[in-house]
Amino acid sequence: MGFIQEVLTSFVAIMPVTLAQSLILAFVVLGIMIPFRMLNFPDLTSEGAFPLGGCVCGVLLAAGASPLMGVAAALVAGFAAGCCTAFIHLRFRIHTLLAGILMMTMLYSINLRIMGKSNLSVFGSPAVFDWVPFARPGFPASKIIVAGLLALVAFMLLYMFFRTEKGTAVRAVGANPDMAEAQGINVWAATIGGVGLASAFSASSGALMVQSQGFADVNMGLGILINGLAALMIGEAVVGKQTVWRQLLAPFAGAIIYYQLVSFCLAAGMPPPDLKLATGLFVLAMLALPSLKRGRGPAPAREAIRE
Amino acid sequence: MLEIRSARKVFYKGQPDEKVALDGLSLSLATGEFGIVIGSNGAGKSSMLNAISGALILDSGQILINGADVTDMPVHQRAAKLARVFQDPMRGTAASMTVAENMLLADLRSSKRTLRQGLNATRLASYKERLSILGLGLENRLDTRVDLLSGGQRQSLSLIMAVGGSPDLLLLDEHTAALDPRTAEIVMQATVRAVRALKLTTLMVTHNMQHAVDYGSRVIMLDAGRVLLEVAGEEKARVTVIDLIGHFSVKTDRMLLAN
Numbered sequence: 247m248g249f250i251q252e253v254l255t256s257f258v259a260i261m262p263v264t265l266a267q268s269l270i271l272a273f274v275v276l277g278i279m280i281p282f283r284m285l286n287f288p289d290l291t292s293e294g295a296f297p298l299g300g301c302v303c304g305v306l307l308a309a310g311a312s313p314l315m316g317v318a319a320a321l322v323a324g325f326a327a328g329c330c331t332a333f334i335h336l337r338f339r340i341h342t343l344l345a346g347i348l349m350m351t352m353l354y355s356i357n358l359r360i361m362g363k364s365n366l367s368v369f370g371s372p373a374v375f376d377w378v379p380f381a382r383p384g385f386p387a388s389k390i391i392v393a394g395l396l397a398l399v400a401f402m403l404l405y406m407f408f409r410t411e412k413g414t415a416v417r418a419v420g421a422n423p424d425m426a427e428a429q430g431i432n433v434w435a436a437t438i439g440g441v442g443l444a445s446a447f448s449a450s451s452g453a454l455m456v457q458s459q460g461f462a463d464v465n466m467g468l469g470i471l472i473n474g475l476a477a478l479m480i481g482e483a484v485v486g487k488q489t490v491w492r493q494l495l496a497p498f499a500g501a502i503i504y505y506q507l508v509s510f511c512l513a514a515g516m517p518p519p520d521l522k523l524a525t526g527l528f529v530l531a532m533l534a535l536p537s538l539k540r541g542r543g544p545a546p547a548r549e550a551i552r553e
Numbered sequence: 554m555l556e557i558r559s560a561r562k563v564f565y566k567g568q569p570d571e572k573v574a575l576d577g578l579s580l581s582l583a584t585g586e587f588g589i590v591i592g593s594n595g596a597g598k599s600s601m602l603n604a605i606s607g608a609l610i611l612d613s614g615q616i617l618i619n620g621a622d623v624t625d626m627p628v629h630q631r632a633a634k635l636a637r638v639f640q641d642p643m644r645g646t647a648a649s650m651t652v653a654e655n656m657l658l659a660d661l662r663s664s665k666r667t668l669r670q671g672l673n674a675t676r677l678a679s680y681k682e683r684l685s686i687l688g689l690g691l692e693n694r695l696d697t698r699v700d701l702l703s704g705g706q707r708q709s710l711s712l713i714m715a716v717g718g719s720p721d722l723l724l725l726d727e728h729t730a731a732l733d734p735r736t737a738e739i740v741m742q743a744t745v746r747a748v749r750a751l752k753l754t755t756l757m758v759t760h761n762m763q764h765a766v767d768y769g770s771r772v773i774m775l776d777a778g779r780v781l782l783e784v785a786g787e788e789k790a791r792v793t794v795i796d797l798i799g800h801f802s803v804k805t806d807r808m809l810l811a812n
Contacts, residue, residue, distance in 0.1 A: 407668070409670055409671055409672070410666075410667070410668045410669060410670060410671055411657070411661055411666040411667050411668070411669060411670075411671045412666045412667065412668055413671070414650075414654055414657055414658060414666075414671040414672075415658065415661070415666050417647075417650060417654075418647045418650065418654075418658050420649075421647035421648060421649045421650050422644070422646070422647045422648065424644060425644060425645055425646060425647055425658075426647070426658070427628045427629050427632070428606070428628060428629075428632055428636075428637055428645075429632055429658045429659055429661070429662045430629050430630070430632030430633055430661070430662045430663060431629055431632075431658070431666075432629050433629065
Protein backbone atom coordinates (compact mmCIF):
# COMPACT_ATOMS: atom_id res chain seq x y z
CA MET A 247 0.00 0.00 0.00
CA GLY A 248 2.90 2.28 0.76
CA PHE A 249 4.05 2.11 -2.85
CA ILE A 250 0.68 3.07 -4.29
CA GLN A 251 0.36 5.95 -1.89
CA GLU A 252 3.82 7.16 -2.80
CA VAL A 253 3.05 6.99 -6.50
CA LEU A 254 -0.22 8.85 -6.05
CA THR A 255 1.37 11.53 -3.91
CA SER A 256 4.09 12.33 -6.41
CA PHE A 257 1.60 12.10 -9.30
CA VAL A 258 -0.79 14.55 -7.65
CA ALA A 259 2.08 16.84 -6.67
CA ILE A 260 3.13 17.38 -10.29
CA MET A 261 -0.40 17.42 -11.69
CA PRO A 262 -0.58 21.22 -12.12
CA VAL A 263 2.83 21.32 -13.82
CA THR A 264 1.73 18.56 -16.17
CA LEU A 265 -1.56 20.33 -16.86
CA ALA A 266 0.25 23.54 -17.78
CA GLN A 267 2.58 21.62 -20.05
CA SER A 268 -0.25 19.69 -21.69
CA LEU A 269 -2.24 22.85 -22.44
CA ILE A 270 0.80 24.32 -24.19
CA LEU A 271 1.42 21.10 -26.12
CA ALA A 272 -2.26 20.85 -27.05
CA PHE A 273 -1.48 23.29 -29.86
CA VAL A 274 0.89 20.77 -31.43
CA VAL A 275 -1.83 18.14 -31.22
CA LEU A 276 -4.14 20.63 -32.93
CA GLY A 277 -1.43 21.17 -35.54
CA ILE A 278 -1.34 17.43 -36.17
CA MET A 279 -5.10 16.96 -36.19
CA ILE A 280 -6.01 19.66 -38.73
CA PRO A 281 -4.02 18.27 -41.68
CA PHE A 282 -4.60 14.64 -40.68
CA ARG A 283 -8.35 14.75 -40.10
CA MET A 284 -9.67 17.89 -41.79
CA LEU A 285 -7.50 17.83 -44.91
CA ASN A 286 -6.67 14.13 -45.19
CA PHE A 287 -3.01 15.18 -45.35
CA PRO A 288 -0.91 13.13 -42.88
CA ASP A 289 1.70 15.72 -42.02
CA LEU A 290 5.01 15.45 -40.16
CA THR A 291 5.97 19.10 -40.35
CA SER A 292 5.10 19.70 -36.69
CA GLU A 293 8.24 17.84 -35.62
CA GLY A 294 10.19 20.69 -37.26
CA ALA A 295 7.70 23.51 -36.80
CA PHE A 296 7.55 23.10 -33.02
CA PRO A 297 11.30 23.74 -32.50
CA LEU A 298 11.16 26.36 -35.27
CA GLY A 299 8.66 28.35 -33.21
CA GLY A 300 10.81 27.79 -30.14
CA CYS A 301 14.02 28.95 -31.82
CA VAL A 302 12.41 32.02 -33.39
CA CYS A 303 10.86 33.00 -30.09
CA GLY A 304 14.08 32.26 -28.15
CA VAL A 305 16.20 34.46 -30.40
CA LEU A 306 13.69 37.30 -30.21
CA LEU A 307 13.43 37.07 -26.41
CA ALA A 308 17.21 37.05 -26.11
CA ALA A 309 17.29 40.18 -28.27
CA GLY A 310 14.86 41.84 -25.86
CA ALA A 311 11.67 41.59 -27.91
CA SER A 312 8.31 41.30 -26.17
CA PRO A 313 7.03 37.77 -25.50
CA LEU A 314 3.93 38.46 -27.58
CA MET A 315 6.17 39.44 -30.47
CA GLY A 316 7.97 36.11 -30.01
CA VAL A 317 4.72 34.14 -30.33
CA ALA A 318 3.59 36.21 -33.33
CA ALA A 319 6.88 35.66 -35.15
CA ALA A 320 6.67 31.92 -34.38
CA LEU A 321 3.16 31.84 -35.88
CA VAL A 322 4.40 33.43 -39.10
CA ALA A 323 7.46 31.17 -39.33
CA GLY A 324 5.36 28.08 -38.68
CA PHE A 325 2.79 29.13 -41.27
CA ALA A 326 5.54 29.51 -43.87
CA ALA A 327 6.96 26.08 -43.03
CA GLY A 328 3.54 24.42 -43.37
CA CYS A 329 2.90 26.17 -46.67
CA CYS A 330 6.21 24.79 -47.97
CA THR A 331 5.27 21.22 -47.04
CA ALA A 332 1.90 21.52 -48.75
CA PHE A 333 3.47 23.13 -51.81
CA ILE A 334 6.10 20.37 -52.10
CA HIS A 335 3.31 17.80 -52.03
CA LEU A 336 1.03 19.58 -54.51
CA ARG A 337 3.59 20.84 -56.99
CA PHE A 338 5.91 17.83 -57.20
CA ARG A 339 3.32 15.17 -56.33
CA ILE A 340 5.49 13.89 -53.52
CA HIS A 341 3.67 11.86 -50.87
CA THR A 342 2.55 14.02 -47.96
CA LEU A 343 4.58 12.01 -45.44
CA LEU A 344 7.75 12.32 -47.52
CA ALA A 345 7.14 16.04 -48.02
CA GLY A 346 6.84 16.36 -44.24
CA ILE A 347 10.06 14.41 -43.64
CA LEU A 348 11.91 16.60 -46.15
CA MET A 349 10.60 19.73 -44.51
CA MET A 350 11.39 18.72 -40.94
CA THR A 351 14.89 17.62 -41.91
CA MET A 352 15.57 20.93 -43.62
CA LEU A 353 14.03 22.80 -40.71
CA TYR A 354 16.61 21.28 -38.36
CA SER A 355 19.39 23.15 -40.18
CA ILE A 356 17.26 26.26 -40.43
CA ASN A 357 16.57 26.16 -36.69
CA LEU A 358 20.30 25.85 -35.98
CA ARG A 359 20.95 28.77 -38.30
CA ILE A 360 18.32 30.88 -36.59
CA MET A 361 19.77 30.33 -33.13
CA GLY A 362 23.40 30.09 -34.18
CA LYS A 363 23.90 27.37 -31.56
CA SER A 364 22.04 24.29 -30.43
CA ASN A 365 20.49 25.81 -27.33
CA LEU A 366 19.77 29.21 -25.91
CA SER A 367 18.79 30.21 -22.39
CA VAL A 368 16.14 32.90 -22.10
CA PHE A 369 15.70 32.41 -18.38
CA GLY A 370 14.54 35.62 -16.72
CA SER A 371 13.17 37.09 -19.96
CA PRO A 372 9.56 38.22 -19.72
CA ALA A 373 6.94 35.67 -20.74
CA VAL A 374 3.27 35.94 -21.68
CA PHE A 375 2.56 34.05 -18.47
CA ASP A 376 3.84 36.97 -16.36
CA TRP A 377 0.83 39.07 -17.29
CA VAL A 378 -1.68 37.10 -15.28
CA PRO A 379 -2.80 39.15 -12.29
CA PHE A 380 -2.95 37.53 -8.85
CA ALA A 381 -0.73 34.61 -9.88
CA ARG A 382 2.91 34.49 -8.97
CA PRO A 383 5.03 34.45 -12.14
CA GLY A 384 6.73 31.19 -12.90
CA PHE A 385 4.12 29.10 -11.13
CA PRO A 386 1.90 26.61 -12.97
CA ALA A 387 -1.29 28.54 -12.20
CA SER A 388 -0.36 31.45 -14.48
CA LYS A 389 0.65 29.05 -17.26
CA ILE A 390 -2.58 27.11 -16.92
CA ILE A 391 -4.60 30.32 -17.14
CA VAL A 392 -2.80 31.77 -20.18
CA ALA A 393 -2.49 28.51 -22.12
CA GLY A 394 -6.04 27.55 -21.20
CA LEU A 395 -7.42 30.87 -22.42
CA LEU A 396 -5.44 30.66 -25.64
CA ALA A 397 -6.70 27.11 -26.17
CA LEU A 398 -10.28 28.25 -25.61
CA VAL A 399 -9.91 31.12 -28.10
CA ALA A 400 -8.28 28.84 -30.71
CA PHE A 401 -11.02 26.26 -30.24
CA MET A 402 -13.87 28.75 -30.61
CA LEU A 403 -12.34 30.48 -33.63
CA LEU A 404 -11.69 27.18 -35.40
CA TYR A 405 -15.15 25.90 -34.56
CA MET A 406 -16.73 29.00 -36.05
CA PHE A 407 -14.44 28.89 -39.09
CA PHE A 408 -15.21 25.29 -40.01
CA ARG A 409 -18.91 26.15 -40.05
CA THR A 410 -18.51 29.06 -42.45
CA GLU A 411 -18.78 28.77 -46.22
CA LYS A 412 -15.00 28.83 -46.55
CA GLY A 413 -14.52 26.38 -43.67
CA THR A 414 -16.95 23.89 -45.19
CA ALA A 415 -15.00 24.16 -48.45
CA VAL A 416 -11.74 23.36 -46.65
CA ARG A 417 -13.30 20.26 -45.10
CA ALA A 418 -14.57 19.19 -48.51
CA VAL A 419 -11.00 19.25 -49.81
CA GLY A 420 -10.13 16.71 -47.14
CA ALA A 421 -13.22 14.62 -47.75
CA ASN A 422 -13.02 14.41 -51.56
CA PRO A 423 -10.54 16.63 -53.39
CA ASP A 424 -11.86 15.81 -56.87
CA MET A 425 -15.38 16.67 -55.87
CA ALA A 426 -14.23 19.81 -54.08
CA GLU A 427 -12.47 20.99 -57.22
CA ALA A 428 -15.54 20.24 -59.33
CA GLN A 429 -17.55 22.42 -56.92
CA GLY A 430 -15.30 25.37 -57.66
CA ILE A 431 -13.04 25.06 -54.62
CA ASN A 432 -9.39 25.95 -55.10
CA VAL A 433 -7.79 22.79 -53.71
CA TRP A 434 -4.30 24.27 -53.74
CA ALA A 435 -5.25 27.34 -51.75
CA ALA A 436 -7.24 25.34 -49.21
CA THR A 437 -4.49 22.75 -48.72
CA ILE A 438 -1.64 25.24 -48.47
CA GLY A 439 -3.59 27.51 -46.16
CA GLY A 440 -4.80 24.65 -43.98
CA VAL A 441 -1.44 22.94 -43.55
CA GLY A 442 0.16 26.36 -43.01
CA LEU A 443 -2.34 27.16 -40.29
CA ALA A 444 -1.67 23.82 -38.62
CA SER A 445 2.09 24.38 -38.59
CA ALA A 446 1.52 27.87 -37.23
CA PHE A 447 -0.23 26.25 -34.26
CA SER A 448 2.67 23.82 -33.78
CA ALA A 449 5.18 26.68 -33.89
CA SER A 450 3.19 28.79 -31.44
CA SER A 451 3.27 25.82 -29.08
CA GLY A 452 7.07 25.80 -29.36
CA ALA A 453 7.19 29.52 -28.61
CA LEU A 454 5.01 29.12 -25.52
CA MET A 455 7.08 26.15 -24.40
CA VAL A 456 10.30 28.19 -24.62
CA GLN A 457 8.73 30.94 -22.55
CA SER A 458 7.52 28.37 -20.06
CA GLN A 459 10.76 26.42 -19.63
CA GLY A 460 13.15 29.33 -20.08
CA PHE A 461 15.30 27.92 -22.85
CA ALA A 462 15.16 26.98 -26.52
CA ASP A 463 16.78 23.87 -27.95
CA VAL A 464 16.97 22.59 -31.52
CA ASN A 465 16.16 19.12 -30.26
CA MET A 466 13.04 20.16 -28.39
CA GLY A 467 10.85 18.70 -31.16
CA LEU A 468 12.26 15.22 -30.87
CA GLY A 469 9.36 12.80 -30.52
CA ILE A 470 6.75 15.57 -30.35
CA LEU A 471 4.93 14.04 -33.30
CA ILE A 472 4.43 10.62 -31.80
CA ASN A 473 3.36 12.17 -28.49
CA GLY A 474 0.92 14.41 -30.32
CA LEU A 475 -0.46 11.50 -32.31
CA ALA A 476 -0.93 9.47 -29.15
CA ALA A 477 -2.71 12.40 -27.54
CA LEU A 478 -4.95 12.78 -30.58
CA MET A 479 -5.84 9.07 -30.56
CA ILE A 480 -6.78 9.24 -26.87
CA GLY A 481 -8.79 12.39 -27.44
CA GLU A 482 -10.69 10.86 -30.32
CA ALA A 483 -11.33 7.70 -28.32
CA VAL A 484 -12.73 9.75 -25.44
CA VAL A 485 -14.70 12.56 -27.12
CA GLY A 486 -15.11 11.03 -30.59
CA LYS A 487 -14.68 12.58 -34.01
CA GLN A 488 -18.09 12.35 -35.66
CA THR A 489 -18.80 16.07 -35.60
CA VAL A 490 -16.66 19.15 -36.11
CA TRP A 491 -17.18 20.04 -32.44
CA ARG A 492 -15.88 16.68 -31.22
CA GLN A 493 -13.07 16.52 -33.74
CA LEU A 494 -11.83 19.93 -32.56
CA LEU A 495 -12.24 19.07 -28.89
CA ALA A 496 -10.26 15.84 -29.27
CA PRO A 497 -6.76 17.43 -29.46
CA PHE A 498 -7.29 19.42 -26.28
CA ALA A 499 -8.92 16.64 -24.29
CA GLY A 500 -6.37 14.17 -25.63
CA ALA A 501 -3.38 16.33 -24.73
CA ILE A 502 -4.59 16.82 -21.17
CA ILE A 503 -5.31 13.11 -20.63
CA TYR A 504 -2.20 11.84 -22.39
CA TYR A 505 0.32 13.92 -20.50
CA GLN A 506 -1.30 13.08 -17.16
CA LEU A 507 -1.07 9.44 -18.17
CA VAL A 508 2.61 9.79 -19.00
CA SER A 509 3.23 11.59 -15.75
CA PHE A 510 1.46 8.79 -13.90
CA CYS A 511 3.57 6.13 -15.61
CA LEU A 512 6.75 7.99 -14.69
CA ALA A 513 5.56 8.45 -11.10
CA ALA A 514 4.85 4.72 -10.99
CA GLY A 515 8.49 4.10 -11.80
CA MET A 516 8.52 3.49 -15.54
CA PRO A 517 12.07 4.17 -16.79
CA PRO A 518 11.95 7.35 -18.94
CA PRO A 519 13.94 5.75 -21.80
CA ASP A 520 11.08 3.29 -22.34
CA LEU A 521 8.57 6.08 -22.81
CA LYS A 522 8.85 6.39 -26.59
CA LEU A 523 8.52 2.63 -27.05
CA ALA A 524 5.42 2.62 -24.88
CA THR A 525 3.96 5.60 -26.72
CA GLY A 526 4.73 4.05 -30.09
CA LEU A 527 3.09 0.78 -29.10
CA PHE A 528 0.08 2.69 -27.84
CA VAL A 529 -0.36 4.61 -31.12
CA LEU A 530 0.11 1.39 -33.05
CA ALA A 531 -2.58 -0.29 -30.96
CA MET A 532 -5.00 2.58 -31.50
CA LEU A 533 -4.39 2.61 -35.26
CA ALA A 534 -4.59 -1.18 -35.46
CA LEU A 535 -7.81 -1.42 -33.48
CA PRO A 536 -10.21 -0.87 -36.41
CA SER A 537 -8.52 -3.52 -38.54
CA LEU A 538 -8.44 -5.95 -35.62
CA LYS A 539 -12.13 -5.38 -35.05
CA ARG A 540 -12.83 -5.98 -38.71
CA GLY A 541 -11.21 -9.36 -38.29
CA ARG A 542 -9.05 -11.04 -40.86
CA GLY A 543 -9.44 -10.24 -44.49
CA PRO A 544 -7.51 -8.40 -47.10
CA ALA A 545 -5.26 -5.68 -45.75
CA PRO A 546 -6.73 -2.27 -46.51
CA ALA A 547 -5.16 -0.20 -49.25
CA ARG A 548 -2.03 1.68 -48.27
CA GLU A 549 -3.86 4.95 -48.25
CA ALA A 550 -6.13 3.60 -45.53
CA ILE A 551 -3.90 5.03 -42.81
CA ARG A 552 -5.98 8.06 -43.50
CA GLU A 553 -8.94 6.72 -41.63
CA MET B 554 -23.88 26.71 -75.54
CA LEU B 555 -20.91 24.41 -75.89
CA GLU B 556 -18.39 24.51 -78.68
CA ILE B 557 -15.39 22.24 -79.13
CA ARG B 558 -13.03 23.26 -81.91
CA SER B 559 -10.66 20.62 -83.31
CA ALA B 560 -9.63 19.30 -79.92
CA ARG B 561 -6.59 17.08 -79.94
CA LYS B 562 -5.08 15.05 -77.13
CA VAL B 563 -2.41 12.37 -77.36
CA PHE B 564 -1.40 10.23 -74.41
CA TYR B 565 2.15 8.83 -74.03
CA LYS B 566 3.30 10.96 -76.94
CA GLY B 567 6.36 9.58 -78.71
CA GLN B 568 6.24 6.31 -76.82
CA PRO B 569 5.44 2.88 -78.26
CA ASP B 570 2.04 2.86 -76.56
CA GLU B 571 1.10 6.29 -77.90
CA LYS B 572 -2.65 6.73 -77.93
CA VAL B 573 -4.62 9.40 -79.72
CA ALA B 574 -7.56 10.11 -77.43
CA LEU B 575 -9.02 13.09 -79.26
CA ASP B 576 -8.22 13.45 -82.93
CA GLY B 577 -9.33 16.91 -83.97
CA LEU B 578 -12.76 16.50 -82.46
CA SER B 579 -15.23 19.29 -83.18
CA LEU B 580 -18.68 19.53 -81.71
CA SER B 581 -21.24 22.17 -81.05
CA LEU B 582 -24.28 22.03 -78.83
CA ALA B 583 -26.82 24.86 -78.87
CA THR B 584 -28.21 26.34 -75.68
CA GLY B 585 -30.87 24.09 -74.20
CA GLU B 586 -29.91 21.14 -76.37
CA PHE B 587 -29.68 17.65 -74.83
CA GLY B 588 -26.84 15.77 -76.50
CA ILE B 589 -26.29 12.05 -76.04
CA VAL B 590 -22.78 10.76 -76.62
CA ILE B 591 -22.29 7.13 -77.57
CA GLY B 592 -19.34 5.16 -78.83
CA SER B 593 -17.33 2.05 -78.09
CA ASN B 594 -14.77 1.87 -75.30
CA GLY B 595 -11.76 3.98 -76.12
CA ALA B 596 -13.66 6.13 -78.60
CA GLY B 597 -12.78 9.24 -76.62
CA LYS B 598 -16.01 9.87 -74.69
CA SER B 599 -14.38 10.17 -71.30
CA SER B 600 -11.47 12.17 -72.68
CA MET B 601 -13.91 14.59 -74.25
CA LEU B 602 -15.82 15.02 -70.99
CA ASN B 603 -12.59 15.45 -69.04
CA ALA B 604 -11.39 18.02 -71.55
CA ILE B 605 -14.63 19.97 -71.17
CA SER B 606 -14.50 19.86 -67.37
CA GLY B 607 -10.83 20.82 -67.29
CA ALA B 608 -9.49 17.59 -65.81
CA LEU B 609 -7.66 17.01 -69.08
CA ILE B 610 -5.56 19.72 -70.73
CA LEU B 611 -5.75 19.66 -74.52
CA ASP B 612 -2.64 19.52 -76.73
CA SER B 613 -4.42 21.81 -79.16
CA GLY B 614 -7.90 23.02 -79.93
CA GLN B 615 -10.40 25.17 -78.09
CA ILE B 616 -13.37 24.75 -75.79
CA LEU B 617 -15.98 27.47 -75.44
CA ILE B 618 -18.88 27.57 -73.02
CA ASN B 619 -21.48 30.22 -73.82
CA GLY B 620 -18.95 31.91 -76.04
CA ALA B 621 -16.26 32.17 -73.35
CA ASP B 622 -12.97 30.43 -74.03
CA VAL B 623 -12.31 28.06 -71.10
CA THR B 624 -9.47 26.10 -72.72
CA ASP B 625 -6.87 27.27 -70.21
CA MET B 626 -9.11 27.52 -67.16
CA PRO B 627 -8.40 25.18 -64.24
CA VAL B 628 -11.18 22.86 -63.06
CA HIS B 629 -12.23 24.97 -60.09
CA GLN B 630 -12.76 28.05 -62.25
CA ARG B 631 -14.78 26.20 -64.86
CA ALA B 632 -16.99 24.95 -62.07
CA ALA B 633 -18.85 28.25 -62.16
CA LYS B 634 -20.09 27.33 -65.63
CA LEU B 635 -20.56 23.59 -65.57
CA ALA B 636 -21.64 20.75 -63.33
CA ARG B 637 -20.86 17.08 -63.71
CA VAL B 638 -22.32 13.83 -62.43
CA PHE B 639 -19.86 10.94 -62.45
CA GLN B 640 -20.51 7.28 -63.09
CA ASP B 641 -19.23 6.40 -59.62
CA PRO B 642 -21.59 7.77 -56.93
CA MET B 643 -18.57 8.05 -54.61
CA ARG B 644 -16.83 10.63 -56.78
CA GLY B 645 -19.54 13.25 -56.84
CA THR B 646 -20.13 13.63 -53.12
CA ALA B 647 -18.06 14.16 -49.98
CA ALA B 648 -18.62 10.93 -48.05
CA SER B 649 -17.68 12.10 -44.56
CA MET B 650 -19.89 15.18 -44.74
CA THR B 651 -23.63 15.45 -44.28
CA VAL B 652 -26.27 15.70 -47.01
CA ALA B 653 -26.84 19.36 -46.13
CA GLU B 654 -23.13 20.16 -46.22
CA ASN B 655 -22.84 18.53 -49.64
CA MET B 656 -25.77 20.60 -50.86
CA LEU B 657 -24.04 23.71 -49.51
CA LEU B 658 -20.84 22.90 -51.39
CA ALA B 659 -22.75 22.60 -54.67
CA ASP B 660 -24.88 25.63 -53.86
CA LEU B 661 -21.79 27.84 -53.74
CA ARG B 662 -20.25 26.34 -56.88
CA SER B 663 -20.39 29.56 -58.85
CA SER B 664 -20.26 32.13 -56.06
CA LYS B 665 -17.49 33.40 -53.84
CA ARG B 666 -17.26 31.64 -50.51
CA THR B 667 -17.32 33.99 -47.55
CA LEU B 668 -16.69 33.78 -43.82
CA ARG B 669 -20.40 33.86 -43.14
CA GLN B 670 -22.11 30.88 -41.57
CA GLY B 671 -22.58 28.16 -44.15
CA LEU B 672 -25.74 26.29 -43.22
CA ASN B 673 -28.51 28.65 -42.15
CA ALA B 674 -32.26 28.16 -41.82
CA THR B 675 -33.04 29.62 -45.26
CA ARG B 676 -30.62 27.32 -46.99
CA LEU B 677 -31.68 24.25 -45.06
CA ALA B 678 -35.30 24.90 -46.00
CA SER B 679 -34.45 25.28 -49.68
CA TYR B 680 -32.32 22.08 -49.66
CA LYS B 681 -35.20 20.22 -48.03
CA GLU B 682 -37.53 21.37 -50.76
CA ARG B 683 -35.15 20.57 -53.60
CA LEU B 684 -34.43 17.08 -52.26
CA SER B 685 -38.09 16.29 -51.72
CA ILE B 686 -38.62 16.34 -55.52
CA LEU B 687 -36.83 12.98 -55.72
CA GLY B 688 -39.30 11.26 -53.41
CA LEU B 689 -36.50 9.22 -51.79
CA GLY B 690 -36.89 10.69 -48.32
CA LEU B 691 -33.52 12.44 -48.53
CA GLU B 692 -35.17 15.66 -47.37
CA ASN B 693 -35.51 14.12 -43.91
CA ARG B 694 -31.91 13.05 -43.75
CA LEU B 695 -30.12 16.38 -44.13
CA ASP B 696 -27.87 15.63 -41.14
CA THR B 697 -26.97 12.12 -42.30
CA ARG B 698 -23.43 11.51 -43.44
CA VAL B 699 -23.43 10.76 -47.15
CA ASP B 700 -21.49 7.50 -46.73
CA LEU B 701 -24.53 6.08 -44.93
CA LEU B 702 -26.67 6.50 -48.05
CA SER B 703 -27.11 3.86 -50.73
CA GLY B 704 -25.45 4.23 -54.11
CA GLY B 705 -28.74 5.27 -55.70
CA GLN B 706 -29.41 7.86 -53.03
CA ARG B 707 -25.91 9.25 -53.38
CA GLN B 708 -26.27 9.47 -57.14
CA SER B 709 -29.65 11.17 -56.82
CA LEU B 710 -28.06 13.63 -54.42
CA SER B 711 -25.25 14.23 -56.94
CA LEU B 712 -27.84 14.97 -59.59
CA ILE B 713 -29.76 17.44 -57.42
CA MET B 714 -26.45 19.06 -56.50
CA ALA B 715 -25.45 19.33 -60.16
CA VAL B 716 -28.67 20.81 -61.53
CA GLY B 717 -28.98 23.31 -58.68
CA GLY B 718 -28.07 26.81 -59.71
CA SER B 719 -28.83 25.98 -63.38
CA PRO B 720 -25.30 25.48 -64.72
CA ASP B 721 -24.54 26.67 -68.26
CA LEU B 722 -23.61 23.10 -69.07
CA LEU B 723 -24.49 19.79 -67.43
CA LEU B 724 -22.19 16.81 -68.00
CA LEU B 725 -23.54 13.34 -67.25
CA ASP B 726 -20.89 10.65 -67.38
CA GLU B 727 -22.76 7.32 -67.59
CA HIS B 728 -24.37 8.44 -64.38
CA THR B 729 -26.86 5.58 -64.17
CA ALA B 730 -24.49 2.80 -65.22
CA ALA B 731 -23.49 1.78 -61.71
CA LEU B 732 -27.04 1.58 -60.39
CA ASP B 733 -29.55 -1.27 -60.29
CA PRO B 734 -32.20 -1.07 -63.05
CA ARG B 735 -34.96 0.33 -60.87
CA THR B 736 -32.80 3.03 -59.25
CA ALA B 737 -31.24 3.81 -62.62
CA GLU B 738 -34.73 4.46 -63.95
CA ILE B 739 -35.57 6.78 -61.04
CA VAL B 740 -32.36 8.74 -61.51
CA MET B 741 -32.85 8.88 -65.28
CA GLN B 742 -36.42 10.17 -64.93
CA ALA B 743 -35.29 12.78 -62.41
CA THR B 744 -32.55 13.81 -64.84
CA VAL B 745 -34.93 14.24 -67.75
CA ARG B 746 -37.39 16.20 -65.64
CA ALA B 747 -34.69 18.55 -64.37
CA VAL B 748 -33.13 19.06 -67.79
CA ARG B 749 -36.52 19.90 -69.28
CA ALA B 750 -37.70 22.10 -66.43
CA LEU B 751 -34.49 24.13 -66.25
CA LYS B 752 -33.78 23.98 -70.04
CA LEU B 753 -30.22 22.88 -69.31
CA THR B 754 -27.66 22.44 -72.04
CA THR B 755 -26.72 18.83 -71.39
CA LEU B 756 -24.20 16.33 -72.63
CA MET B 757 -24.80 12.75 -71.52
CA VAL B 758 -22.46 9.86 -72.14
CA THR B 759 -24.17 6.48 -72.16
CA HIS B 760 -23.68 2.90 -73.21
CA ASN B 761 -27.42 2.33 -73.07
CA MET B 762 -28.70 2.57 -76.66
CA GLN B 763 -32.29 2.66 -75.49
CA HIS B 764 -31.52 5.85 -73.55
CA ALA B 765 -29.87 7.29 -76.64
CA VAL B 766 -33.05 6.60 -78.63
CA ASP B 767 -35.54 7.68 -75.95
CA TYR B 768 -33.93 10.87 -74.70
CA GLY B 769 -32.13 13.88 -76.01
CA SER B 770 -32.39 16.02 -79.10
CA ARG B 771 -29.14 14.93 -80.70
CA VAL B 772 -27.10 11.75 -80.75
CA ILE B 773 -23.36 12.06 -81.22
CA MET B 774 -21.37 8.93 -81.94
CA LEU B 775 -17.64 9.08 -81.34
CA ASP B 776 -15.06 6.80 -82.85
CA ALA B 777 -11.27 6.98 -82.53
CA GLY B 778 -11.36 10.44 -81.05
CA ARG B 779 -13.61 12.14 -83.58
CA VAL B 780 -17.29 12.47 -84.33
CA LEU B 781 -18.39 9.58 -86.55
CA LEU B 782 -22.08 10.35 -86.75
CA GLU B 783 -24.53 13.00 -85.61
CA VAL B 784 -28.27 12.48 -85.65
CA ALA B 785 -30.57 15.36 -84.80
CA GLY B 786 -34.01 16.78 -85.46
CA GLU B 787 -36.59 14.57 -87.19
CA GLU B 788 -34.02 11.98 -88.02
CA LYS B 789 -33.30 11.65 -84.28
CA ALA B 790 -36.99 11.11 -83.59
CA ARG B 791 -37.06 8.17 -86.00
CA VAL B 792 -33.78 6.53 -85.07
CA THR B 793 -33.87 3.03 -83.53
CA VAL B 794 -31.50 1.00 -81.42
CA ILE B 795 -30.73 -1.22 -84.40
CA ASP B 796 -29.76 1.82 -86.50
CA LEU B 797 -27.35 3.01 -83.87
CA ILE B 798 -25.73 -0.34 -83.26
CA GLY B 799 -25.19 -0.72 -86.97
CA HIS B 800 -22.75 2.14 -86.84
CA PHE B 801 -20.47 0.63 -84.26
CA SER B 802 -17.24 -0.51 -85.78
CA VAL B 803 -16.71 -2.85 -82.88
CA LYS B 804 -19.81 -4.27 -81.29
CA THR B 805 -18.97 -4.88 -77.69
CA ASP B 806 -20.96 -7.24 -75.56
CA ARG B 807 -21.73 -4.42 -73.19
CA MET B 808 -23.71 -2.53 -75.82
CA LEU B 809 -25.61 -5.54 -77.00
CA LEU B 810 -26.48 -6.46 -73.45
CA ALA B 811 -27.82 -2.98 -72.92
CA ASN B 812 -30.77 -3.85 -75.09
